[in-house]
Amino acid sequence: MVILANQTDWLYPFADLPGWSLLSLACGAIGLVVLQEGMRSSHFLSTVGWLLIGFAGAVAGTHVRPEPDQLLFLAFSLTASLGGIFFLTFRQPVHAALGFAQTVLSMCGLFFLQSAPFLAAATMMVYAGATIIIFLFVLMFAQRSVLEDHDLKLHAPRSAIFLITIWLAIVVRGIAQPNVLPPASQPDLRRPSSNETLSVEPSRMVGFGKAMFTDYLWTVELAGSLLLVATIGAVAISQKLAREEA
Amino acid sequence: MTLLTEHILVAGAVLFAAGMLGFLTRRSLILLFLSLELMLAGVSVNLVAFSRHHDNYQGQVFAILVLSVAACEAALALALIVALYRQRPTLDVKSWQSLREFPGSEPTQVDLDAVEMMEMGDPSLKLTPAGKDPLVEPMPERLFTGIHDLRSKKGASIHD
Numbered sequence: 001m002v003i004l005a006n007q008t009d010w011l012y013p014f015a016d017l018p019g020w021s022l023l024s025l026a027c028g029a030i031g032l033v034v035l036q037e038g039m040r041s042s043h044f045l046s047t048v049g050w051l052l053i054g055f056a057g058a059v060a061g062t063h064v065r066p067e068p069d070q071l072l073f074l075a076f077s078l079t080a081s082l083g084g085i086f087f088l089t090f091r092q093p094v095h096a097a098l099g100f101a102q103t104v105l106s107m108c109g110l111f112f113l114q115s116a117p118f119l120a121a122a123t124m125m126v127y128a129g130a131t132i133i134i135f136l137f138v139l140m141f142a143q144r145s146v147l148e149d150h151d152l153k154l155h156a157p158r159s160a161i162f163l164i165t166i167w168l169a170i171v172v173r174g175i176a177q178p179n180v181l182p183p184a185s186q187p188d189l190r191r192p193s194s195n196e197t198l199s200v201e202p203s204r205m206v207g208f209g210k211a212m213f214t215d216y217l218w219t220v221e222l223a224g225s226l227l228l229v230a231t232i233g234a235v236a237i238s239q240k241l242a243r244e245e246a
Numbered sequence: 247m248t249l250l251t252e253h254i255l256v257a258g259a260v261l262f263a264a265g266m267l268g269f270l271t272r273r274s275l276i277l278l279f280l281s282l283e284l285m286l287a288g289v290s291v292n293l294v295a296f297s298r299h300h301d302n303y304q305g306q307v308f309a310i311l312v313l314s315v316a317a318c319e320a321a322l323a324l325a326l327i328v329a330l331y332r333q334r335p336t337l338d339v340k341s342w343q344s345l346r347e348f349p350g351s352e353p354t355q356v357d358l359d360a361v362e363m364m365e366m367g368d369p370s371l372k373l374t375p376a377g378k379d380p381l382v383e384p385m386p387e388r389l390f391t392g393i394h395d396l397r398s399k400k401g402a403s404i405h406d
Binding site for chain 1: 248249252255257259261266267268270276277280281290291295297300304306308311316317324325326328335338340
């Protein structure tokens with residue numbers, strides 16, 4: 001490991017990651033493979049998969065000493081990851097969608113921690129509310145009561161998990177490099193609200209509203225036009241099909 | 247050590263990886279679209295983290311834009327799924343794989359008028375003709391079902 005640790009040498013992408021994190025990542029990936037298979041076939045395999053994932057979490061947990069202000073972050077990340085595992089492994093589509101909802105709600109907790117309360121509320125409404133409701137509507141429309149072949153079988157799960165584990169290791173290594181983040185940017189004084197900062201406690205939402213409707217007014221208008229066009233498009237698609245059916 | 251931006255970035259990367267994994271492995275059309283939403287959610291986490299890192303609202307406004315794009319995508323994708331379901335009553339994404347171009351497909355029929363117009367330099371015709379006309383020659387029902395068939399096909403060509 002020491003010999004390979006060269007900052008510029010991308011031939012050895014995992015050289016800087018500590019061994020326990022690689023062990024944890026590999027155990028988690030293997031556990032996910034076993035769990036995905038076990039959810040379809042046997043309880044024994046899925047128990048082994050959960051044990052492997054739990055072992056991966058324990059390996060990571062023995063090396064992380066969380067400070068009190070990181071506990072909430074760790075809790076939300078843990079529930080988000082659990083929801084992701086549910087989403088990936090449950091074969092019944094409704095259960096998978098509930099895993100997705102759990103992930104999104106935990107993500108809203110992360111938004112609160114990052115002092116973005118408006119965004120957290122909006123995400124809760126749009127993702128966990130509207131998206132899940134539309135999803136359940138389409139599922140009611142199209143899903144048979146018996147699980148079909150395409151629900152049970154996954155498409156090349158082992159190679160996909162292998163590739164994405166490597167991807168994740170490379171990304172985490174890139175993030176863990178020292179001084180990888182740029183320094184905080186200076187406010188651009190030509191814009192009216194660019195010196196609004198997140199730190200002023202009572203006027204949080206005021207600052208966000210000012211930034212949205214002065215500096216980024218065109219962005220908001222663009223988002224609104226996009227929503228309008230998408231609404232017209234969705235209506236057009238369904239109307240055309242209804243006429244063809246008649 | 248307090249909560250650093252890097253920690254949030256790792257959480258966002260994990261969410262993005264889960265979405266990507268779902269997109270690669272799942273076969274139900276609706277779950278594919280939910281995987282896309284999960285990837286967008288991971289990107290939003292990153293944007294909010296950078297908003298706090300730079301201590302301004304730029305990232306949060308961008309996250310609002312991503313959120314509205316996700317809402318548009320939900321409406322349009324589900325309308326399209328319903329349209330596809332009316333054509334062929336299944337949610338399996340593999341039932342639509344005849345829409346792609348498969349490896350080794352050469353055009354069997356070339357629109358000679360189009361070629362002539364292209365040679366004369368009509369600027370509206372830039373695309374080379376590709377694929378097969380399904381009306382002229384129907385596609386095989388199951389060309390190959392996965393990487394195993396692809397591998398066996400390659401092996402056969404080597405040994406031949």
